[in-house]
Amino acid sequence: MGKKLVVYLLVFIMIPLGIVAFIIQLKASNVVYDKTRDNLLQVLKQTRFGIENIVREADYLSLTILSDDYLQELIHFHTEKNYLDAERNKAKLFVSFDSLLHSKPYINSIAVSRGREIIFQYGDSVQVEDTRFHGTAEQLGGKVFWTPPYLLNQRYKQTSPKPVISLVRAINDLNAPRQIAVERVSVDESYLSNMYAGIHSWNGGGISIVDRTGKVVSSPNKDLLDADLSDQEYVRYLLQFEEGYFDARINGADSAVFHYRIEDTGWHVVEIVPKRELLSQLEVVKLFILIGMSLCALFGILFFIVQSKSVVKPLKRLTKEMAKVKSGNLNVHLEIRSKDEIGRVSYIFIDMVGQIQNLIEKVYKGQIREKEAELKALQAQINPHFLYNTLDSIRWMAVKRKAYDIGEQIEALSDLFRHTLNQGRETTTIGREIDHLKNYLLIQQNRFADKLSWDIEVDPTLMEEPVPTLLLQPLVENAIIHGIEPKIGSGTLRVSVFERLAGEIVLRVQDDGVGIGAGLIDEILKVEPEGHKGFALRNIADRLRLRYGSSSKLEVRSEPGQGACVELTIPRHRETGESE
Template sequence: MPDKDIISRAYIETVVDKYYTTEQSSWRIIYTVPMKELLSDLNSVLIATIMVVIGCLIVALIFTMFISTYLTSPINRLIDSMERVKKGNFKEKVNFKYNDEIGVLGEQYNDMIDNINNLIDKVYLLQIQEKEAELKALQAQINPHFLYNTLDSIFWKAQKSNNKEISEMIYALSKLFRLTLNRGYEFTYIKNEKDFIENYLLLQKMRYGDKLSYSIRFDEEILSYRIPKLILQPFVENAIAYGTEFSNTESMIIVTGDQHDKGIRFTIKDNGRGMSSELIAKILSDDRSNIANESTGYAMKNIRKRLSLYYDDNFNFNIYSTEMNGTTIEIIIPINSKKIIDGGVRSV
């Protein structure tokens, strides 16, 4: 057997050699294994490992795409909904199953859409009411100067005839015309509203005589504030129509205005026949159709609706009444209404 030192270098590079020495002799037994055969199994393992890594990368990519689509799908739905809102569909909403960050975002978005719808409805209703007021103002005006001049002529004729009662009635009526028209403005000073009620009750007093008594008390510090016109007179009219006309005793109406906390409070109190709890509940409800056949409640409901359009929920409207024991109407509006309306709101 050749010694290990004489094995060619090239042969050693192509094989893996091992040897051992026998116990009986000093001979060395050498055995060799070709390198290719030795590494063949390792190559198979390497190829298998590479295939497994590639497979894992493909699975990870698919899984990542799935997760990405799952996470971005709610956002895409929200974006699509916004596009529809942008085109004018303000009834659009999105619903998410989970209460995660995207779910909270969806809830806030739905609340925003609801607020937009409410604002649109309020503006739309306000425009309708302004158009109605505009039409009524046009109908009432016809030719205001003609009416004023005619009433002025009648007033001076009554003065010349020393008919003081007729003169007062004509003067009060002419002031009612002026205050009602209010130069087309939707808001008026509290002082003007007070004057309107005084002239209205003066005319009613001349009609009913001793059957009607009234008192009007407004604090001086509130007279410079502005309020929607004709929000008090309909209550006074109801007190007369459903109190004085149906009563054989003296009818008393008390109208007051004062500061109350951070607002302005008006009360209209009468000793008439009062209202039932069912009617009061209908007036204070939001349903506009359940009271159409009751004129007194319908007028009150309209005023409450006007107040809600102008002041949102920043006002109080209360009715204290029992049948045959009179009625007290209480209205409290924000005291900053003067600042809000200083620019004026014109309906014509």
């Protein structure tokens, strides 16, 4: 039952629970993973406003510059070599730029040039202009062109060159359709990268900005600036979309890629997060599922313990007692601790065993009464007076012929019959039982001569104690026939009657004959023996049990070759309900 309960607990609770937990964990992991990626994309897109603001401000600034009348005049003065008027216009432009650029710390420098010759510059100044992007700007005819990051070299200040990203565009003459100069607005790349670097808190990966060709425009890792990533599959993939996220394998590691596009420039802001970092967020979900599984397993174990204690163990005890009853032992000891179905079944079982015991007792007593009725019927068929008178006549005939030993035997036999019939009564006294025993031994003495000797000891205070008729004589007869007669040589018989404890009388018959084997003793004392072995002992035991109940006892002790001892124990002063 206990093993079945464990199997049922596993099959119907723990295994389904494990499968459900696995499915929940799988689904929850997917949901949490997607939700986490959605949140990360939204966090990344929070940088959009700052970056687009820099792009728009730089574009607005370039428009302001190229449409400024002082700048247009300055270019004409410089072209006509009118340097005095050009210097006046420069002074006016410096005043105007001071107020305009005061709130734009990301602007590194501004320059207006024709070829390598610088017409006007503000901020970090250089000696000659870098013209590598002028051709592209002139081809665009005044449209904005954003350069890759590069170092601002040949500056007047002897400091390390800074990486910048420049807005370059051609300046057209406002009065004639012709290009008159090239404008450069340089943005400090470090300022730009600092705007988004702080939002990345993952170990590994990082955020960078790539242009539409796959080159790195900005990155906190300066070694990546202007690096061409167009050969990377994940870069080629993300350039096809406005925004989103996807998984990719980058530099041998599984990663999640998040990106969005800056429309005015075609740049893509890209964040790479190692997948292991994202999955670590799922450990909390797994932990809660594990805790839930552990609690369910704990309650399952508690359920098994409670069921084992309240169902399995009581059923085992009940099964054990049923096995005893099946083997014929009706002495049931079953402790009932509950009033549930198991308890009710146990109550019914105990009640059933009690009824079986009562039924057996009734049938058993009925059989004993039937035997006693047969004995009484036999006694009634014999005319006691005729028997006594006949034996008495034979005795006197033996006396007249001086056969005194025959007369003595006949007198003993007459007394023996008189005690056996006992006027139809079932009880006598210990004194009369002893007298009857002496008569029986006298007759047996004539048969066995010197082979048999005996000794009788009786407590004088017990002589008038009432006992059932014919208790000692069958025991002595068994001792002579089965113990002393088969023995080689003479044998001694000892009979003793005494009070062992207050209210307990012991009648003991002991011999030094051949003894009884342990197996034969068990056969004699069986409730339903096979054959006729020990019939006298069982008959006496049955009579004592009917009269005294559990207060009586019959014990047989013997070893082969060591003699035998039979003890009857009965209560003293028990009312029999019959007169003596």
